[in-house]
Amino acid sequence: RKEVEQDPGPFNVPEGATVAFNCTYSNSASQSFFWYRQDCRKEPKLLMSVYSSGNEDGRFTAQLNRASQYISLLIRDSKLSDSATYLCVVSQNTGGFKTIFGAGTRLFVKA
Amino acid sequence: GAGVSQSPRYKVAKRGQDVALRCDPISGHVSLFWYQQALGQGPEFLTYFQNEAQLDKSGLPSDRFFAERPEGSVSTLKIQRTQQEDSAVYLCASSLASVLLAGLYNEQFFGPGTRLTVL
Numbered sequence: 338r339k340e341v342e343q344d345p346g347p348f349n350v351p352e353g354a355t356v357a358f359n360c361t362y363s364n365s366a367s368q369s370f371f372w373y374r375q376d377c378r379k380e381p382k383l384l385m386s387v388y389s390s391g392n393e394d395g396r397f398t399a400q401l402n403r404a405s406q407y408i409s410l411l412i413r414d415s416k417l418s419d420s421a422t423y424l425c426v427v428s429q430n431t432g433g434f435k436t437i438f439g440a441g442t443r444l445f446v447k448a
Numbered sequence: 449g450a451g452v453s454q455s456p457r458y459k460v461a462k463r464g465q466d467v468a469l470r471c472d473p474i475s476g477h478v479s480l481f482w483y484q485q486a487l488g489q490g491p492e493f494l495t496y497f498q499n500e501a502q503l504d505k506s507g508l509p510s511d512r513f514f515a516e517r518p519e520g521s522v523s524t525l526k527i528q529r530t531q532q533e534d535s536a537v538y539l540c541a542s543s544l545a546s547v548l549l550a551g552l553y554n555e556q557f558f559g560p561g562t563r564l565t566v567l
Contacts, residue, residue, distance in 0.1 A: 369547075379560075380559060380560055381558050382558070434547045435506065436496075436547075438491045438493075
């Protein structure tokens, strides 16, 4: 079983749609959680950190459920420019310093 | 510089050749990470440096892989006797703080990567 698992998609949605991505992680010692975005043939870039209380940044909402070891990302009012791969990221600072990326979920937003 | 830079951007090596990949992190960043990204996959952790100390090398796939950061700034990832399965994009990332500090300051800034092709 992979340490961080995501639905690979692709998700094909029309502009204006709401889309949700899910992610599960296996290491209960994980400390920090993030969503990164990666455009085709580009480097990953931070989209948002994920906190236990949930957090929102404009059209993006992230949630963390530590008990279920589950992370989610909700994108409202999808834009064409949201088309990318979304990477779920988990890092630990005990027993090692690994940062684990999921394989990513591909999103295509169409006009 | 304004961001993380890596060189070379592209490298073609013959099987068995040694290669060295360079990473220039953002000035003042304490943490430096190396990742390997295969096509269609997320980045796979290779190693982590806090300043010049290599605190985690658990992701290095074999003893042919070696990384160093002798002065706590520039880092080099060396691959000896390259094999075809080493073909991938090698990404370097830096972050301001040590990973011992959770939260926003752990944002990792990535370089553009080095695309390695082993023939």
